[in-house]
Amino acid sequence: MNRETRQTAIATFLILAIFGTFLYFVPTIMLAVGKISSALGVVVIGVVLLAPFLFFWLRARSQKKKAD
Template sequence: MSPESRSQAIAAAVILVVAGLVIYFLPAIVLGIGKFSPVLGFIVGAALLLGFFAIFWLRARYQQRK
């Protein structure tokens, strides 16, 4: 395994683990914030879910430049 592919595999694994933890705790986060403001809870939940896709989109753009 080349150092570049190993680095890419580690980066993907870290991103997936962090995203998995965020998605696992997402209901508790949204419900906690939703006690103060339901709209804010929706916005935070949507931002966390869209952030997962934004990370991979940004990473793909970065890889295209290299």
């Protein structure tokens, strides 16, 4: 494992750890939002589920631009 792959692995671990910690609180957030509006709850969970994919997609694009 060279320096670049080690940094990538550490960054990925930190991102997933932070997102995993956030997921721990999602049920509480969903119950609170659900009391306001069930449609808003659907939007919130959609954002929660799409956020890591969007983040990693943007990160991959950024890394690709750096490589070029």
